[in-house]
Each structure stands twice: as C-alpha cells, then as structure tokens.
Amino acid sequence: MHIDQAPSKRYSQYAAPRVSVIVLNFNGANILAKCLDHLLAQRYQDFEILVIDNHSADDSAAIAERYLGCGKLSVVRAARNLGISGGRNLGLLYAQGRVIAFIDNDGYAAPDWLAEAIARLDSDPRIGAVAPVVFFQRNKAILNGAGGVMNYQGYGRDWCFDTPYEFAQLRDRVLYPMGCGMVIRREIFERTGGFDPRLVRYFDDTELGIRVWRAGMQVAVAPCSWVDHEFNYSGNFLANRAQLFEQARLRVALKHYPALRLPRWLWREFSLLRRLDRTIRPIVLRAWLWNLCHLPSVVRARLSFISMSNPLWELMEPFWGQYGTTAPVNLENRPDLTRAGATLNLDGESDMHQLNFGWYRSERDESTSFRWSSTHASALFRLRQPAVTCTLVFGGSSGRKARLVIRGLGGAQACVDEIFEMPEIRWASRRFRAHLPAGDYEVLLRCDDDFVDKSGRRLGVAVSSIRFD
C-alpha cells in the first residue's frame, strides 16, 4: 500500500461514460419502458441514461426506477414541471459524458442510433451536433424529419416532415437537430449555456441549433441514425400550444436575428399580424406581450452572444410568412396489414388501413369517391390468394403520364412496372397483368409530370379504386 501513489485508473463503474443520454419523461407510463428497452439495446455501449421525470402524474418514474438495476441509469424526479428546456437542463446537471444525446420518452431509438450519430460526430471536428433521421412510429415509412430549417419569418420546419423515406432528399447540414434523438458535444453547452428555460415547449431545439452555428460549429445529419417517434404524444397534455409556439418563435427571433435584420422582420411581423385570422391574432398578440415582459432576458442573451458570429441569415430559407400546408397529411393514415385486403376503395373511411403515403383527402365526384395522389403515393395490399391482374380506376388531366409499380412489401424489386396515360374521359379503368403469388404487396403510383392546382397541391392521379383479381 502506498499513501501517495498517483490516482489509479478509475474504477470501471464510476468511469465517466462517453455519452450521456437524457430521456425527458412526462406522463409516459405507456411508452417509457419501450423507450428504455430500445436504449438498452444500443450497439454503442459507452453511455449512461438519465431519465428526467418532469413531475409526471402517472407512475412512469416508478417504471423507470425498475430499470435501475441495469447499472446504466439514473432517475431524477423534478419537483415541478420544468418544461422541456428546464427538464433537459436538469439532466445536463448530472450528465457525465463528453457527448450529450437527448431523446424523449416517445422516441424509440434504432440499435444503431447512437453508434451512427457518434460516428458522424467523430467524422468532422467542425460538427457540433448531429441530427438523426426521425420516423413516425405509426408509419415507419414516413419521416418525421431529419433536422430542421427556418424561414425569415422565424417559422421552423422539420426537414422532410411527413415525407416518405424512399423519396426524401436528406440534407448534409441543417439549421437545427430535432430534439428527439439529437446528439451534441458537451462543449456547446459549456460555451453557450444550457437550454433557454423560458422556451417551455417548441423551438428549444431550433434555438440550440442556432447556438451551435453561432459557436462556429455545424449541425450535420446522420442518415443511418434512426429514431421512431410517437409524434405529438406529450403535446397532447398541453392546452395552450399555439401560444407557446408563437411565444417561442418570437423569442428565438428576438434573441438571434442580426440587429440589422430586426427592423425588417418587425415590419413583416406587423404585416403578418394584420393578415392573420381573428382567432389567431389574439394568440400572437399575447405572445408579443409575453415577449415584451421578458425583453430584459432577451437583451442579456443578445449581449452574451455578441462576440459570436451570426451566420443565421445565410442558413434560413429565404422567404417570409408561414409554411404552406398543401402536402398530403400522411399522419392520418394508419397502415395495418392485418386489416388490408386485395381491394382498395378510396372512400375516405375503409381505405385508412391500406394507405401508406402520398394521398390527399377524400373527395367525391358525383357518385364516385376518390383521392388525389401526390407525386408519389403508396398503398398496401394483402393477397390471400394469387392474383393475375390489378385493376386501377382512375382519372386525371388528359395526356399526362403516370407510372404504376407493384412490389413485394419491403423489397425493392418491382413485380410490375408500367407507364400509363391519363384518360380523356373522366374516369377510366385500366387492367395491368400481374402474376403475383399470395403475400403482402405495395402499389406505388409515381407521377413525374404532376401539376399544381389552385390551392398549391401537387397532384398526380385521381384514384377511385385498386383491385387485385
């Protein structure tokens, strides 16, 4: 024994792990166990988990405590609901890792999530944060987003939101990583501070992304780092979401917009306010009032960032106003093969379990109900018997061409791949030869020469039914 020996190698159980994964939980009794199971199944193992329970009313914290025996976990119960930013800041207090990963209780990480994100982070020292590719848990073919962008008005948008993965064009660099699944170097927090606790919900990740860029680092997308997201699970617990959203948007703009751009932004805000719907306007006015009350903290924040560069304006999408809502809402679809059959009538009710993505809302043309497809649309079928033909009842603007692809579910190889032309008559029926054994199939409609209607929708083919015989 030597009393003055050099410190020995850290005891393995207390050696700081490389990554700290902070799981923010609020009333997640139904989902938290699944989230933790996915985390514990990660291929990358040098990490600890910090579950921050944001004063849940259910027994989700007790569920987390059942996992303590794994030796990787810490559970912290907040004495009151601190909001998303406050909860994450609480986690940061105890995080030991040099890299901090965040995931919400409704995020289910793929086994390679952490390994791929860390590999991306290590690939370039300029990368300060990594954005994973986030899928909807309810339809895993659709992206919830892969990082995010923001426009001049201050509205943020998850990149590739509600876009089929197959057709998503991922970016290499984004303005911000999505909060669920983001991986960040600890030094970012050391240089720019923790999350803004006044951003109770919304724009917390946007603001963090801006700070990463202002700290001279970048936010990169890791295309193979995947998370499934139970979209909007915790959002359902909030009553005043619209106001929180507007409050946060205005605060982020006030904190980070270059001083020279602020007058123009304020003018645009004023113009937007005048154009807003009567129901929305009071919400935005209240958000402004809230921000005026918190102006001193904004000034303090601006002063703290004054020595940092501000590349924000170059990174934003160059347009004003709100993002359009003309894309098909894939979130409404509930693909479920157990309820799928060989026939699909696009009537807006019975078709929900077979629609995969790319379909606009159901419409009626006299006695015929149909849906417009977008540039890409997919539907699922379960053939319990072999089929010989596939019949498509469709319409569209005459002369345009579309393509029908039938492929086994999960496969890339097309069983049928045919180009067809839109009919001159209103509704036409076309039969495609398809010798298919029993099994699960996907019918994909692609329309490269789509057209944009008055409301801004990019329309492909109007489909009334698809049937296998």
Add this chain to the structure above:
Amino acid sequence: MLRALHVFPTFGADLVYGAERHEYLLSKKLVELGVAVDVLTTLTASYRQTSALSNAWPRDYRQAAEVTDGMRIERFASFSLPPRIGHALSRLMLKRWRREELRYGLMAAGSLNLVDYYYRRARERPWYYDSMMLLARGPYAPGLVRRLLRIGRDYDVLLVGFIPFALNWQVICAARVLRKPVALLALFHPEDLYHHFRAIYWCLNSAGAILAQTPFSESLFRRMFPKSRPVSAGVGVDPGEFDRSARCGARFRQRYGIRAGKIVLFVGRKEYFKRYDLAIDALNLLADERVGLVMIGRDVDGIAVDSPYATFLGELPRQDLLDAYDACDLLIVPSQSESFGWVVLEAWACRKPVIGNRLCAPVRSVIDDGVNGFVCSGAAEMACRIAQLTADPELTRRLGQAGFEKVAHRYTWDIIGRNVRDLYAQLANFQAERGPHPGAFPF
C-alpha cells in the same frame, strides 16, 4: 515501536455493531502485531438518534480508564444537544433539503449518478448547514480534546473514526496543531445523503490517509476528493472465530424453534436503509414453506414483520449469531447503503454464499456475481436466486467455498492489520520527511 493513538466516538469489546466492532478488532490486531495502541473515546456505548440529524450521547460506561487486550482506553464525557434544539436543527436541515430537491430534483436511490448528485447538493449548500450538522451529530468531549492535545505528541500516528461524526474534524484539527499524521477510518456510505456535507468532505480531503473499505470506495475518494489519500485497507474477519467446531446450526434451530428446511439469513439493524423489506418480499414471492427467512439484528424501526416466511429474532448474543451462520443456507444482504457489508465476510467465513443488492455499490464491488454469490436488482431477482441456491446444494457449496477462499486470501484481520501497520509506518516516515498534510482548517 510504532505508537498509535486511536480516537473513536464509541469503543468497547462488548459493542457488536459493524463500525464499533471494526475499530475494536483492528486496534486489537494492531496490538498483536506490535503496535502500541492507546484509545481515547467517550463514555457512550451506544449513541441514540434523537432526531433526523441529532444524537444523544449517554454515559453508559462508568470507568474513565481501563486496559483491555493490551490497549489503554480512556473515556471522557461528551455533551449532547437538548432534544428540542436537535429537533429544530433537523427541521431546518430538512427544509433546506426540500429546497434542494426543488432545485435539483430528487434522484432515485440506486441511480448511477446518485453520489455525484449528493456531492453537488453538498457543495452548493451554505456552510452554516454543515456547522449545524456537526453540532447536532456530536460527540463533543472537551476533556478528550484536551487530553489529545496534551499526549498527542507522544504518538507517531493518530487514527480517527468515523463518518459522519464531529470527532473527525476535531481530531484532524488537533493533529494539525500537533503536527502529527492522522489516518481516517472513514466508513463512508456514499449512497447516504447524511454522509454528504462539505465538513465531511473537508475531513476526507485533509486526513493524511483514508482507510477505504473497498476498491470501490478507494476509487470514489480519488475521484471525488482529489486531495485525499485513500488506501484500500478493507475489513477483516478472524477465521478462528468461524471455525466449524465453534458453531452449531442444530443448536440454533433448536433454541429458536426454526422449522424451515432451508434458512435464508438476514443480519443487520431492522431499519429502512437495510432494506429488509426486499428480503421479505423475495421470500413472499418464493412462497415456499421449506424456505424461511431468519432476521437477526436490533429493531430500530419497530415495524412488525408480517410474513409467514419470515422470523425476526432481534439482537442475539455473538455465539448464537455464529450458530445462525452455521444453520443457514445463504445470507441475504439487501441493504442499499453500506460502507462494506461486513456480514458478507462473516457468511463467507462460514462457507455460505451471499445474495447482495446490485444498487449498493460497495456490496456490489465485494461480491463476485456468480462466483461467490449473486448481486440482484429487486425482490423478484432475489427470489429467483434463492430458489436456485436452495434447490442446488452443490452450487451453494461451490459458491460458499469460493467466498471462503476470498476471505482467507484477502479479508482476514491478520492481512488487514499488517496493511494498516505498514500504512502507519509510511505515514510516520512521510510526516517526518515532508511535514504535515497541507490544507486549511475547516472554519
């Protein structure tokens, strides 16, 4: 010949609890190994908790000085805070802890970062809470400190024990005055909030050496207190005491009317931190009439044990405890806060396997999972392991034997005593060469 002065809050051959027994047996072994050991202590045999923070130090011993096992023991009266003041200080402390929980959240027991969490809270707590804690804990024996200052120069090394009592800082300060090296027998419970105060950290940082019980504690001290000098001294047992001829399981069964075919033994104070409830839950889950839980130890919480599978016997004489070790099939240590878990060694010395709680890091670091026992999370896993061990006598024997060999090779008082004697020699030489340990006084 090395001369060591040991200063402990309580000390006596008749004291049976882990900490007191540890200091007594260590002192006795050092005397056997040729170290001249004198002891300064209080008149208290067993301190009594009067509130969350405060203790009463009754005058249980009458004689002021005695010689036992070659050690000269001097006892001094210590004063206790009036219970009302103790209660008031405890209330202030609890209020402060509640405020801390509002700010830092409440980390669940068994969390990976629990020690860091307590450490952060302690570091940011104003100093007057530490003063309150020291004042309430005690013991304060002015006569003892005066005597220490008077005779301390005649010794090569001082040893003081143990956390969380106020004697530590008094002795470390006195050692500074005397320019003598001081070792700290810490018995630090890292998962216990009551052990996390800056004044305690000061003691850990300022002692010339800390006798750490486990490699886990040693690494923890190094990490948390970079100025500290922890040494993995360990805890020991006396193999002779556990010789087969000295214990009789049948006698124990007959005396206490134990009918269960297989006995799972729990030894420890019956209080929350020992988590005896986990052991009872495990037996209830197992629901096997042939397997019974026998609990031995002081009834601190006074809660009735309500299980058809559990028998609480209270505090027993040492010989009966040895017989109980002989009678049992395995020992269960569900405690979530320990500095070492001495009973683990005692069970191993009797060739019995041990089931420990994974959430207690020191216990987890002593038991080799699957080699000389099992570490489990929760009652269900404990029940599974109990079933496995009671159903497989060969496995029980193998694990018990492995435990016995570990004790024989690492954890006998002979080995521990030699280690500590060497440490004393180093400390004395170190002090002579480099002067006293640098550092300020706590207040």
